[in-house]
Amino acid sequence: MAVAVRGRSATTNYPPLMLAGLVMLLLLAVMPSALNLPQTSPAETLEYAPIPPEDDQITPPVGNLSSLGLGSSSSFGADPGGEPDVPAPGEAKGVGKNPRVKNCVGNPPKQTEDPLAPPCVGFYEGDNGGATYHGVTRDEIRILVYIEGGFTDCVTSKGCEERPLSVYKDLDEPPQEEDTYYVRQLRIHQRHFNDRYQTYGRRAHFFAYFTDGTNTVEGRRADAVENLERVKPFAVATYADNPDPYIEVMARRGVMNFGSFENKPAAFFSRFPKLIWSYLPSIEESAAMYSSWVCSQIVNRPVAFSGNAADQGKPRKFGFLSTADPDFPGMQLFAKTARQKIEKCGAEIVAEGTAPYAAYAADTRTAGEEATQNIAKFAQAGVTTVLWAQGYETTHSNAAAQQNWRPEWVIAGDGYHEGYQTGKRQDQSVWDHAWAMTNVVRAGLTSESYCYKSQRQDPSSNHQDSNFDCGLTSFYQDLRMLFTGIQVAGPKLTPTAVDRGMHAIPAIRSDDPGVPACFYNPGDYTCVKDAMVNWWDSRSTAPGQQDPGCWKMVEGGRRYFAGAWQEREAFTGRTAQDECNGYAGPLLFYAGTG
Numbered sequence: 001m002a003v004a005v006r007g008r009s010a011t012t013n014y015p016p017l018m019l020a021g022l023v024m025l026l027l028l029a030v031m032p033s034a035l036n037l038p039q040t041s042p043a044e045t046l047e048y049a050p051i052p053p054e055d056d057q058i059t060p061p062v063g064n065l066s067s068l069g070l071g072s073s074s075s076f077g078a079d080p081g082g083e084p085d086v087p088a089p090g091e092a093k094g095v096g097k098n099p100r101v102k103n104c105v106g107n108p109p110k111q112t113e114d115p116l117a118p119p120c121v122g123f124y125e126g127d128n129g130g131a132t133y134h135g136v137t138r139d140e141i142r143i144l145v146y147i148e149g150g151f152t153d154c155v156t157s158k159g160c161e162e163r164p165l166s167v168y169k170d171l172d173e174p175p176q177e178e179d180t181y182y183v184r185q186l187r188i189h190q191r192h193f194n195d196r197y198q199t200y201g202r203r204a205h206f207f208a209y210f211t212d213g214t215n216t217v218e219g220r221r222a223d224a225v226e227n228l229e230r231v232k233p234f235a236v237a238t239y240a241d242n243p244d245p246y247i248e249v250m251a252r253r254g255v256m257n258f259g260s261f262e263n264k265p266a267a268f269f270s271r272f273p274k275l276i277w278s279y280l281p282s283i284e285e286s287a288a289m290y291s292s293w294v295c296s297q298i299v300n301r302p303v304a305f306s307g308n309a310a311d312q313g314k315p316r317k318f319g320f321l322s323t324a325d326p327d328f329p330g331m332q333l334f335a336k337t338a339r340q341k342i343e344k345c346g347a348e349i350v351a352e353g354t355a356p357y358a359a360y361a362a363d364t365r366t367a368g369e370e371a372t373q374n375i376a377k378f379a380q381a382g383v384t385t386v387l388w389a390q391g392y393e394t395t396h397s398n399a400a401a402q403q404n405w406r407p408e409w410v411i412a413g414d415g416y417h418e419g420y421q422t423g424k425r426q427d428q429s430v431w432d433h434a435w436a437m438t439n440v441v442r443a444g445l446t447s448e449s450y451c452y453k454s455q456r457q458d459p460s461s462n463h464q465d466s467n468f469d470c471g472l473t474s475f476y477q478d479l480r481m482l483f484t485g486i487q488v489a490g491p492k493l494t495p496t497a498v499d500r501g502m503h504a505i506p507a508i509r510s511d512d513p514g515v516p517a518c519f520y521n522p523g524d525y526t527c528v529k530d531a532m533v534n535w536w537d538s539r540s541t542a543p544g545q546q547d548p549g550c551w552k553m554v555e556g557g558r559r560y561f562a563g564a565w566q567e568r569e570a571f572t573g574r575t576a577q578d579e580c581n582g583y584a585g586p587l588l589f590y591a592g593t594g
Contacts, residue, residue, distance in 0.1 A: 102198055111487070112196045114450040115515045116480060118487050121198035128200045128491035134254065135234030136493050141204045141486065144233035146223070147182055148240040150213030156181040157464040164210045168230060171206040175460075183208060185469045188458045189479050196454075197483040200491040204483070207231050215242040224249035234493070237478050244268075251275045256495055258482040260474040262415060263330025263390075269525040274499040277485065278526045279477045280415075281439060283334045285524075288562035289531040290412040291341035293437045294387065297533075297570035298410055299347045303384045304571035305535075307406025307433045311384045316408075317350045318342075319383035321374065323391025324354040331358060331414060335389035338412060342387065351381035358391040359416055359586075361425040371395035372402075379405045392416035394425050401427040413438030418534060419585015420542040424549040428538040435570055439531045442513035442557030443582035444543045451476035471584065481527060513557030530559040534581060535574055543582040550580035557581065 100122030105113055109120035130138040154160040161180045171187050190206040209227055224246045235256035238247060247257050251272035261278040269276045303311045322335035343349060353374030357363055375396060385408040392414060400406060411417050411434060418438035423431060446452055451470035455461045469475060486493060488501025502520050510517040510530060518527040534551035542550040554573040
């Protein structure tokens with residue numbers, strides 16, 4: 001039996017009731033049932049349509065949303081690729097001349113209370129071009145949400161609920177008693193984003209598909225072919241293990257993909273320009289954030305936060321720790337990229353080691369012998385500071401405690417390391433000397449999040465379901481990105497229009513620790529561009545929790561671009577007033593070792 005850490009939570013905390021359930025949980029795969037639908041033959045998945053032509057790609061320099069004329073009712077000609085062009089500046093005939101039909105807020109007004117919502121387009125009237133792309137008509141935009149089936153979700157309003165297998169759900173159909181948590185929540189998201197974002201006379205129509213519970217390459221491809229035939233979506237949002245084969249088939253057919261794609265290189269997105277968009281940054285972006293922080297505040301500075309008294313004040317000697325887990329090639333590329341940058345700025349790496357598995361809080365597949373050997377090697381080489389380049393696990397902190405060795409730990413956030421729940425599973429006497437750079441945002445109680453507030457405006461919402469949704473899934477942030485793309489595309493909706501609109505979002509830093517800087521550089525398709533620094537405190541308690549242990553935020557969670565960190569020793573930024581972050585980390589569940 002191994003306690004596994006899989007999946008990524010939103011940047012919010014788990015409520016106390018949820019934590020009790022998580023320890024026993026969850027997501028237990030069930031066997032395929034009679035609900036299975038006939039699957040397309042795997043051989044058919046090789047008959048891909050050609051990749052959409054690239055001669056219509058428009059990737060302008062970073063610009064300004066106001067130049068897009070998003071409310072235009074004008075007619076536009078077709079570009080060489082057959083897609084209608086997007087509105088030209090000055091053609092926004094529908095903006096500001098009529099009463100708003102969207103409930104925009106703020107000054108200047110935005111579509112919703114969320115700081116990442118686009119500027120208000122409160123009214124639209126005109127010709128939206130009708131069927132501008134597949135999955136788009138004059139009245140409808142078809143959106144498919146692809147969800148791993150055959151798991152059990154607990155701590156919902158109905159307790160533990162089993163996800164169906166091989167089932168389609170049309171979320172425009174009336175609610176049914178057997179609707180599970182995902183279906184209930186997606187209906188609420190569908191209403192929220194349609195009501196609040198500008199879709200130019202169209203309504204986004206959600207469909208959900210629950211997989212058959214397997215995650216083979218051919219199974220994913222077969223799902224994609226069948227989903228294309230059954231739903232014919234304009235865009236998909238993917239929440240399943242091993243999603244790449246599915247995403248690739250969809251992209252080859254010209255379907256847009258939106259999600260929080262972890263540990264993906266920039267090439268993953270640029271292979272299909274305009275079609276794959278991620279809330280989370282690329283590996284290269286994350287490596288630049290981490291290495292620039294290390295180079296600015298750790299390298300060429302004396303030891304400052306070690307638990308080994310004799311090392312305090314000495315020049316730093318680095319050990320480099322990464323993962324060898326074949327399930328996480330992205331983390332391995334991150335480690336390689338970050339190391340090159342860190343060595344270039346003068347870090348002396350005197351020893352290195354790898355862990356066989358990542359994303360596990362405890363794992364019986366090994367006895368921790370690799371960690372024991374790595375720690376002994378680091379100590380013998382005189383390492384004062386361990387650079388841990390992603391790959392969460394707990395054997396190394398435990399081995400360090402057993403060998404009475406407590407160096408500085410300088411960690412690259414990977415969505416796992418920087419959660420308070422996952423941090424509590426480390427040896428606390430060792431972890432009190434850990435610092436981490438993370439691109440997650442400052443979070444308080446789940447009920448304070450924009451996700452939760454958006455749901456509770458819906459009369460059908462349930463407090464427990466909203467807590468579970470906004471604490472454990474990324475529906476909200478991914479759908480916000482999707483609807484932002486739809487709005488900034490303007491009336492003539494195509495991938496080219498989305499691409500031009502998204503790349504017109506201005507590149508400005510975030511002054512709000514709870515919101516990342518989100519924009520898209522030329523040739524880039526990932527949102528988050530900044531990070532913050534945390535330090536571990538085993539004695540303090542995260543928001544809404546009872547057990548101690550949390551990551552405290554330097555400067556209240558102030559966010560920095562790569563290369564813009566303050567030139568100082570990291571430890572000097574720490575104060576007694578630093579607050580705990582409410583980011584819990586990923587969902588915990590049990591998995592057998594086979």
